[in-house]
Amino acid sequence: MSTATATRTADSPTAAVEEQVLRKIFRRLIAFLVLLFVFSFLDRINIGFAALSMNKELGLTAAQFGIASSIFYAGYVLLEIPSNMMLAKYGARRWIARIVLSFGLASAATMFATGPWSLYALRMLVGITEAGFLPGILLYLTFWFPPTYRARATSLFLVSQAFVFAIAAPLSGFILDNTHDLLGLSGWQWLFVIEGLPAVALGVMTYFYLSDGPHDARWLSETEKAALKSRLERERDALGAKPGKYEVLRQVLRPDCLILGVVNFGLVCSLMTNSTWIPQIIREAAAARSFAHVGLLITIPSVVTMIVMPLWGAHSDRTMERKWHVALGLLAAAGGWILIALQNTPELRVLGLVFCVAGTYAAQGVFWTIPPRVFTEGARPVGIAFVNACGVFASFLSPLIVGFLRETTHGWTAPLMFVAVMLVNSSALVAFAVSSKDRSA
Numbered sequence: 001m002s003t004a005t006a007t008r009t010a011d012s013p014t015a016a017v018e019e020q021v022l023r024k025i026f027r028r029l030i031a032f033l034v035l036l037f038v039f040s041f042l043d044r045i046n047i048g049f050a051a052l053s054m055n056k057e058l059g060l061t062a063a064q065f066g067i068a069s070s071i072f073y074a075g076y077v078l079l080e081i082p083s084n085m086m087l088a089k090y091g092a093r094r095w096i097a098r099i100v101l102s103f104g105l106a107s108a109a110t111m112f113a114t115g116p117w118s119l120y121a122l123r124m125l126v127g128i129t130e131a132g133f134l135p136g137i138l139l140y141l142t143f144w145f146p147p148t149y150r151a152r153a154t155s156l157f158l159v160s161q162a163f164v165f166a167i168a169a170p171l172s173g174f175i176l177d178n179t180h181d182l183l184g185l186s187g188w189q190w191l192f193v194i195e196g197l198p199a200v201a202l203g204v205m206t207y208f209y210l211s212d213g214p215h216d217a218r219w220l221s222e223t224e225k226a227a228l229k230s231r232l233e234r235e236r237d238a239l240g241a242k243p244g245k246y247e248v249l250r251q252v253l254r255p256d257c258l259i260l261g262v263v264n265f266g267l268v269c270s271l272m273t274n275s276t277w278i279p280q281i282i283r284e285a286a287a288a289r290s291f292a293h294v295g296l297l298i299t300i301p302s303v304v305t306m307i308v309m310p311l312w313g314a315h316s317d318r319t320m321e322r323k324w325h326v327a328l329g330l331l332a333a334a335g336g337w338i339l340i341a342l343q344n345t346p347e348l349r350v351l352g353l354v355f356c357v358a359g360t361y362a363a364q365g366v367f368w369t370i371p372p373r374v375f376t377e378g379a380r381p382v383g384i385a386f387v388n389a390c391g392v393f394a395s396f397l398s399p400l401i402v403g404f405l406r407e408t409t410h411g412w413t414a415p416l417m418f419v420a421v422m423l424v425n426s427s428a429l430v431a432f433a434v435s436s437k438d439r440s441a
């Protein structure tokens with residue numbers, strides 16, 4: 001639905017009911033989905049904090065740590081598209097509950113790593129069990145929110161990544177500082193246990209809390225369901241009919257889908273470098289007195305991001321402009337990585353990190369409003385999973401490249417300039433090669 005159409009119908013009784021229903025859905029779903037993503041993302045990135053003591057204890061080189069970080073995504077990408085197809089077939093409630101419960105158990109089991117090979121196996125298991133969580137939630141949001149609300153919904157959901165950094169950095173530092181040798185376990189082992197097991201309880205809660213879609217939401221009245229269905233159907237009619245037997249493959253292989261995959265590849269290179277290597281970069285630059293001090297410094301850009309990201313998404317929804325909101329965010333992040341690469345002072349590196357984190361996450365929140373416009377409803381499970389899989393491939397590859405460049409050059413300039421170049425490339429593609437109109441009709 002266009003902005004003009006939304007304006008024309010804003011004062012109608014039907015539109016008022018629709019807006020009321022959407023606000024109710026926000027209150028019911030977004031906070032809980034954010035909670036799930038907090039623990040999903042925490043169990044994904046805590047290896048970066050564990051590395052502060054784990055690498056030395058297990059005798060890991062920078063390249064081996066890069067492999068351990070990357071292999072998670074090898075397991076993830078193998079099962080990502082099948083997982084989204086299973087969600088569409090068996091329902092979000094059951095499938096998301098299964099994902100959350102199993103990755104919590106697998107993440108806690110990482111405490112049993114005794115060397116590089118056992119760490120590789122356990123991290124790959126975490127990736128296999130978590131496969132499909134993010135694209136599954138992104139697909140799930142399209143069941144509930146029309147385009148004029150989607151950037152806000154997606155941004156509020158994805159801002160939980162910044163929230164994780166805000167709490168995970170000091171929390172992980174505190175655990176590492178205060179649990180070493182407790183009951184004979186190292187601090188990094190306690191880190192995986194303490195941050196992994198809560199997801200198990202959340203998985204059980206998910207089964208009873210979520211609905212598969214508006215049709216079986218007992219917390220919506222029949223009038224509210226009808227209003228929401230009417231609004232979603234207007235979007236569905238605008239996007240075209242359900243794809244035929246070979247239409248899904250045709251949509252996935254067309255140029256705009258492949259371009260979105262490349263854009264997401266560069267975006268995720270930035271996200272992964274932030275989550276995997278920033279604790280070590282900041283520790284070196286700041287000569288941190290403790291692990292908790294490192295965590296405190298990393299919290300600063302996360303707090304800024306939690307303010308910027310929802311505002312950026314809301315502005316995109318009001319203007320219904322997507323691609324320049326993504327492109328400018330990516331350029332800001334590229335500038336941040338260049339600043340970190342060329343400066344050694346703690347204050348400038350933290351400032352650069354603010355641009356990296358806020359720019360990347362602001363761009364990501366708006367970026368995920370574009371794929372639903374590219375794919376028809378029936379092609380979305382595979383299409384969204386494909387675009388996300390390109391990002392997962394970046395998650396697998398970028399730690400290997402950054403670790404190799406770091407070990408080869410004995411510095412951070414080359415690896416961080418690599419990330420900046422990837423972001424500039426993604427910014428140019430989304431600005432000049434992605435259509436600003438729906439292409440799925």
